[in-house]
Amino acid sequence: MSWYYIEGILIQCGYVLMVVLGLSLLTGFTGLFSFGHAGFMAIGAYVAAISTAKWGLPFFPALLLGGIAAGLVGAGLGSLTLNLKGDYFCIATLGFGEAVRLILENWEYVGGARGISGIPWKTDITSVLIACTAGTLGLMALIRSRHGRSIIAIREDELAAQMSGIDTFRYKMIALIFSAVYAGIGGGLLAHYMTYIQPKMFQMVKSTEYTIIVIFGGLGSITGSIIGTLILTFLPELLRTLNNWRLVIYGLAVIVMMVIRPRGLMGGVELGDLFRLPARKRAARLAEQRLKSMNGGDAGKGAQR
């Protein structure tokens, strides 16, 4: 394998990771499943592509513009659908993703089904690295704050979160908007790597693929999302020689993973925890031992009575 080829896959990992990080916030930390993230990605990709190709904007502002556009659409979608419970929200996002694709397919200004071509080739390993580093650090900062903890509380028990004075609607909205911004930037990176985009690239299958990566990596773990992205982007490429069988193996890998580790690769654990854990784990184990011995004592008392 040449470096050129590997670099290509790494860039692909980069823009996929941006979408996956966003989805990780929404699905992994907030507990809302989305099957419409390809829609946000499409909005980001189209807005960024039009900004550079038609309006002559520089690359980075165009990326940001794409992200903001996706975020605004996310805010609109959220205000309509975030009151829906669980599965119903999920179905609404599915409809949203398909709607975006169909609108793009029938809108002549953005090229209809042919899409946009002649987008300047701007996405390289550096820009992808910058975006992903900023994205990861930003997400980490959010999660490790009162806002992030409130978001996690929603995932754990929405009613209890409300009773703890957490404005659950507001935090679900924040998670959805941030998530959409990430997906939009991911889409912008994709557009400026492929140099052409068409609605077909943003089908529902794409949305599912990103959800699979988040679950594969483990819900509630940024580290897991990164590792999941790397594995599940490289795997189909490494298996290219097997032609059509590679998709079967991809599917098998995901199933095996779910059987062996139902909580995903990292399931709620971050890389930093692995270093911090030993002391914590020891304290927890000690406490659990004491609990066990106490239960034993209680049982004894019960027998006496």
Place this chain on the structure above:
Amino acid sequence: MKREGGEVLKLEHVTKQFGGLTAVGDVTFDIREGEIFGLIGPNGAGKTTIFNLINGVYALSAGKILFYGKTIGAGAAEGKKALQLKPFRIAQMGITRTFQNIRLFKNLTVYDNVLIACHRSANYGLFEPLLRLKGTRFVKQEKALKHKAEELLDLMGLAFYRDVVSVNLPYGLQRKLEIARALALSPKLLLLDEPAAGMNPEETDSLMQMIRSIRDDFHLTVLIIEHHMDLIMGVCDRIHVLNFGKSLLEGTPGQVQNSPAVIEAYLGVQDGERCAVKEGEQ
């Protein structure tokens, strides 16, 4: 020790209907500052419904609920529109609760459970966490939050179990943790929904002491729903008895214990004709 004070919570003719069923009908009572107030009644009397009305989970059909003189919920009446504050807003104003069937953040540690609920002690903005430098508002407030959470765990005797995932705690400690989480918001009124459910007599006893001590330490007013008569009679200053959604009686534990009406509501009377249960069904 009972501190007489002003009204903390006032329910005025509170009514809640689910379709044609009146779960709570015309209930009026008030709770004074520093009091431990008991709400009892047979199954289906509407106790938990009243909790949910106070919390804002349900909207009132009629009547009014005031918290320190401010209306937090009111049914539509006399040309006035219905008013209902959101549950999180009511919690932020100072009414927190525990649940009949414990609702912890199960997969998180004891510490995280409390830390999440401490969030009101900080007010840094959404983007401030990006800058993690010494001396910023974010770092200072975050440190204070963590300190508060640790302190609360110490006070509640949970510090040793800090890193245990909360679902692994035994029942009694889960109850305690839920109370600790409710206290993290520095409430003025604490609602306890059957705190002694599933506890043995010794655990109930220590729970009674704990309720009294948190009332004194945190300067709280407490409203308890409970079936455990030992606990209710031992700890409450005043008791309000409900039956089929209606107020039956209000008084001190002594008055309630000796009231024929209460005994009838719980046990029925021997002559089948005036059986309270049958009356309600008709």
